[in-house]
Amino acid sequence: MKGKMKKTAVPAALTLLAVLLAACSPFRPDARTDDAAPLPTAYTLYSDRPLETGKWWEALGNEELNGLVETALAANFDLEQAWARLRQAGAVAVQSSAGKYPTLDATGDYKHTRSYTKGARGGTITDETHSIGLEAGYELDLWGRVEAGARGGELDYRATREDLSASAMTVAGEVVSRWLEIQSQRRKERIIEEQIRTNQTYLELIELRFRNSISTALDVYQQRQNLAMVKALLPPVKSREQLLLNELALLMGKPAGSVTVAGAEVPQPEALPGLGLPADLLANRPDVRSAGLALSSADWGVAAARADRLPSLTMAGTGQFTGDQLGTLFDNWILTLAGAVVGPIFDGGYRKAEVDKARAVVDERLGAYKSTVYTAFKEVEDALAEETWQKRYLEALSAQLEASRVSLREAVSRYTQGLDDYLPVLSALMSVQDLEVTMVTERTNLMLYRVALYRALGGTWTDSLTDPSAAADKTIADDGTIESHDINSGIKG
Template sequence: MQSRCLYPLILFACIMMLTACSPFEPAARPDAPGELPDGYSLYSVEARSPLPWWDEMGSPELNRLIDVALTDNFSLSESWSRLQQARAAAVQAGAGLYPELEAFGSAETTRKDTAGGSSGSVGNQSYELGLTASYEIDLWGRVRSQREAALLDVKATEADLHAAAVSLAAEVALRWVQILSQRLQKQLLEKQLSSNSTFLELIELRFRKAMVSALDVYQQKQVVENVRAKIPLVEAEIQLLMHELAVLLGRPPKSNLKLNQKTMPTIGQLPPLGLPADLLAARPDVRAAGMRLQAADWQLAEARANRLPALRVGAGAQYGPEELDLLFDTWLLSLAANLTAPIFDAGRRAAEVDRIQATVDENLWAYRRVVLTAVKEVEDALEREIRQREHIEALKAVMTAAQRGFEEALARYRRGLSDYLPVLTQLIAVQDLERDMIEQREALVRYRIGLYRVLGGSWAGMSDTNSIDRSPEVAGQG
């Protein structure tokens, strides 16, 4: 009896030793492709702030908008659902590492009438209880490879979620900045309309005194109406941007978003950038590409192991009322094992290995492309912001010259030394430059938001997804 009780322990030890064999486990890959540059054209060695980048904008209004978007945005909720799907798939993939146990039972009652008997009928009752168990011994690591690939898919989906949050925060900030810019444009147009109307009144007064021609009146009136015609377009753009922002926040288009800020945010110096290698951890899209490459490696290991024999063990026991006292002696007798090996499948399994090998190559090239694209995007963002600052400084000089030219042309016109055309030309130039300055300052803020976006980071505030381990909740203990 004691020796028979040792059989399960011996069998379990053999299974564990066989399962430890994983000849197709993928080899480790380097953390980064060798084409990464040593540094950016401009970078600092200071550590990046752990706080959200939008705090640097100094706007409580923007903070509130992004917090709402990260909570209520529909697209982000879709990404959360995809993450839950990946987690469930990982649980399914890891289930093969454990035995499958099923119980069954049946009960039957029969009653037979006796012909001419005094008792009337004879009854009979029976029941059965049983257990069946099955388990695949993971000889070549097929099931383990399947689980590892599923876990990496979970982490890749988590990185996709972070990437969606990064993009969402940037999109909210961009819409908010554009709304501010359009509101400033409207204020400027209203101010220009007022000043141009004042000039028109003065010219009409001079015309009534026969000091100027009707052409001067018509030219100035054209300037007034041109500015007036721009205001409805700006108002429409404000409303369209408000609608887009409301949808990003998970709100109906006509919702009151309570946007009260009147000035464009002021951005400081360039933030600490670190090194290009830092993007491998900071950029969620890079992390996702790396995880999918590793998952493809494990899928290849699974396909190779699937070409080899599979060993499955099973146990079953069935008991009636008189057999319950033999429960622990009987189950060993029903233990069985079967070995299945592929002999001919017309090349299906070999073709699957070739297909997944090509998938691995595809993911490898995709990973390299994503990494180099990330470095390029940082360099592009740096170049845009640096050149934009230079452009704004040059535009200020142009503005100063145009303003002085307008003042001089107006003085000459008032003294009768020139007609109204030089005044009109300079007036239009100054007002165009004023509107352009607002656009260029908006572009500078947008470029800074773009820089924060391409630098990535784990600031999205989703700590729930920062540590997905191989717990029983996900795919069974490793």
């Protein structure tokens, strides 16, 4: 009778388990049907050129600059840390997905007991026990908690990869900007040195006129003052150049003073590059992609928190050989299969609070995503506006410089004819020389605004970056997935 009841109970339990499994509905994030951060359909300016997503700095046509950028991308300390964070995120992602697979552990035990008993039949008794076996465990993911954790870890990894891409874009832009500013400082040095020579010539002429009683001592003093003022402009320019070289060295992962840059002219921006549509920023800006992936990860975090409030079903199995001696170890064996259901009844509201916390994280990351999208759009519009108005500013400065040069020629003519004193000449000379230096700065600023535009538009060239560290135990596939060399089951995105 008992045997019959056991035979009937097994199919009944299996049937009940099958019904429970069929009734399970894994939690998944709700699909986002609306655009979280809608963008305008076009920028304020339009370009009919195709959108460029490659290495934009190569268009400047300077091989040395290309080498500086590539060196920085391979050796920059911030990128080195970013690669390390990516490897950490990859390991965490593998750990997050480990619950999808069974666990298998090897066990071994040896026990030696020696006892003594008094009496007629007393004596020393020695007992030994040897055992070896395997233990396996697996949690049936009834509600999708394990899957949600794995998806969250994968998305966090991909977001970290996008953060690395954003850092790489920043490094490339900073290297190009420093290079442009170094060339600008050198151009200023040449102009100031030329101005010093010009002022020295003016001073010699005035001193000659003074010796011939044609000019006054005041004219001489004023020109000496102007010469001293121009000479004082040179040290700050040289200092700034050295500081920029030091900053460039740091960007390239080298000590200050170890980087030299050949002289070159500051290029002027060509026609407006291809801008595409504002919606393209969602795919071309790594910071936007990272924010979107972080938001998706938070969505899966809510699913995991909700599933954690429901019972979990764990299956466990053990197989073990035992023997009193090593020679008889495999003569006796035992096999155990067990299932356990664990469900929360009272936890003081901990799991419910965890769901509320996860939903608040979603709200936070949704706000961060919107902010990142609109910041990206703003940066493009800012760069376009700066470049547009900078071009007009340079046109006005050029006209002002030409007018100042005409005024200087007229003032010199009147002064040599004895019609005016030296003050109009001095005023016109200072205006011309000040505008010459200003033009160098503003032409460089125009190119820096173009660099800002390239950075704001983003690109996909960072997808080809690889970890320069030989100690990396992960490789990033072309599609952004993790390929593990240690674990057969990589995390696929």
